[in-house]
Amino acid sequence: MSQTLTMKKMEQRLQRADRKHAHLYLFCNFTALMIISAYSGMMLSPTVQTTFPPGGDSRKQMNAIFILTLIGCVVFTIYAAGLFFRHKSRQLGILMALGASRKRLMPGLFREVLFLSGFSCTAGILAGFPFIWIIWSLFRLLLIDSSDMRLSFDPVCLLISFAFLLAVAAFSCLLAWHYLRRTNIMEVIREEHINEPVKEPGKWCAPAGCILLAAGVLLGYCTPIFYFHEVQALPPVWMNLLYAPAFAGLYMIMLHAVVHGFGRRKHAPYKNIIARSMMKFQGKQTVNNMIVVTLLIASACFGIFYIPIISIGTIMGYHAQPYDYFYHYRADQTLPDRESIETLAAEYGLSLKDWGEFDYITLAFGALTSIMEEDGKHWHDEYVPICIEKRVISEDTWNTLTGENIDVLPGTYLCITNQEETAYSMINSTKHITNMVTRTQISTQYAGLLHYDLMTDARGYCVVDNADYALLSEGLTDDWKGRIVSFNVDGKDSYPFADALFHHMVSCFDENCFTAVYHNRITSIRAEEQGIADWQAPDPMMRIDPAEADSLTFRQNWEYIPRFRILSMNDFLLSTSVFLMMFLFIFIVCILTVLIICYTRCQTIALNNRYIFDDLKKLGASPGFLDREVRSQCGSVFRVPAVVALIAVYLFFILLLYGNDGQLVYSEIVSLGACLGIEAALSILIYGVYRVTVAGIRQKLGIFL
């Protein structure tokens, strides 16, 4: 056999024997590429690209988390490569000691790392797509299936995966070259035993870290808001740097956890001293990994919290609706009348009750508006007497609709908002209300708020005195008038009826009515009168396609979208399915990355220190003692980032919700409760993987309890 043993064959034999050391490297590369190709495949898929509004917060969030996931993948790929070469370096060192030149060793080593990284990365890329398909299909099968959810890929996503593959291969070759170019062969041989200690900070490290973390978050979040209001300009991009102290704080907390650990040791100063010393001497990488893990857990929670935050408030709102069916339409449109709706309801075995029909008119309200300066950064506020379009009802209509008995003073108006007073359409700066057909104008002033959830959308309703209403409606054409219809179903409602009525109604509107709710006719009229171009006209976002009546865009943005409780409740998940799917996917990917990083880091710490465990055994350490040391190390890697991330992201979310409108409303408190439940479930999952990791390490170190 040895007659044919050449250098190449010897290297192949050694590579085969080393396969077990390569498993972690292969696994990490495979998983990194699977995660990256799946995430990029999902993120760049035409479905997600068309659903997530360009420039919107959700898209920014998705992109930011992708970058963080990418960093996470880079971390564990680098780490796995480092671990692989640590094992490999002994072999390289022996061959170098026996006279193999670097030139002689280089081709074989490059061949090996290129094969391993190429194979594992290609397999990872290929696995990424079935991975998406499985999650996508399970989501459709078990949770939501909608017409929006068409799985398709943009081949561009492969570019990201292949770029990462090339980076992995290049980094592996660089690392191989780095090991080979070392002049101290003894260092190469003993590489496995070389430590990476960190400087020991004082005990002040963690408290100072917590203060910096909190200060960074508060500064980063509050300063741009303060700047926006006080300077009346868009916050400059550099203000994001104000978050920097948070990262420094995070580093200090992790450093403290690694060097000192947490918990009081006054009465047991030697408790876990060995585990802490082992951690300290693997410190640099451990601290870096823990920071990445913390950020990934925070990102995962940030993604998944989106689901309860948007769904709970909305679903609670549907439950609180006083009518099962509530819709409005322009007076120049012909919609089904009461008789035809009752006939349709009868087909579904339903009878209607509480029928109500009310008139409204659409008028121009004056408003304080922000005018952007020529520099595109600063603005000033200016009152424009004819500014925005609002729907107006009379005080009598309000009293009939709600059963209340209010008296609106002439020359005043009240804004209708929701119970939680979070509607964006409230306006309190109006001094003039104008009939846009006759240009009749009255002076007015804001008189307060009324509450009615069904009459809040981006356009918004106001209530005026009966006499003012009569005066302002005089001479209005039908396209400035409208009707509100409300009714209940006697008994249990039927989704098919609601769906049929909805689609029938959509088909009754003419083309002019398929505009977005934030389309402002006043802007167009003013532009025409001033002889300037109407910026709304060419904007595709201002038009709504009736063919997409089941889509999220249609249901969220159409000006005349009816409020049918059963339809809204059932279709809420359908219409938001792509969002929910994407954020659930982000959560899965981030947590998967976290668990892999923690698992590999724990394996590394334990295996690099196996000699210490052997020595401890020789010194008579019991399996129980050794087990405690293993648990102490792994516990820090899993527990500290999880606790810091879960607390920080939770507090940050409270800050976000509070910062939206300066209060925490009931639905937000319920949503925060749901987020707490998610954190509890996530903690259980992390604890489960921690247990599995500890069990695996125990087995590898031969600790049998």
Added chain:
Amino acid sequence: MLYVKNLYKSYQTGKNKYQVLNGVDFCVEKGEFVAVMGPSGSGKTTLLNCISCYIPFDKGEITIGGTDLAGLDDAGLAHFRNTQLGFVFQDFMLLDGLTIRENILVPRIVQGEVSGEAEELADRLTALFGIQHIAAKYPAEISGGEKQRAAVARSLINNPLIILADEPTGNLDSKSSRAVIESFGEVKKRMDATIFMVTHDSFAASFCDRVILLKDGSIYRQLERQGERGQFQDQLLIAIKEMTE
């Protein structure tokens, strides 16, 4: 054969500099079996690593067989190490994925070819060191003494100018130690090999022709064997006691 002249070597740890070798001068003649002894931290292993060119040295000159090692480039050094030096390490340094026979042939494989002559030599060496019965086994399947004898065989496969041994009995029991050290004696006798060994074991050193005692990076004393091995070991023990007092 081996000339070491005015050799200096220091290590830097943070801001602290530790002088390990402090102007070491000595030579080893062809066919001589020389040991270096000294307390921990005296610089024995550093001296051997400098001679092996595993670590760079600060100042001085090392020549082996007339070749100045400082004048060789990486490739030349690797070639020299492969063809002119034989190595025996304390922890054997056998490759786990190869059989004992293949491990013995590694220096030849590194050269690029394994001739029939090399294979015959490998077989003769396994026979000489009494390890032919384990030639097809893997390192994990044999004892420490057998591993070290395989390492000695490997060090001879290229018929080197000198064998450099670092604590070759350090990880062995007394029986295996004796077998290994006797194998060195056998090599010297049959092949006229030159051996330079670092050891802390006076029993192993007593088999040598000459022992260099190293203290604080400098040569404290050199002792030559004249007479029985047992007597020489006693002399060594007395000298070591004097040195450490």
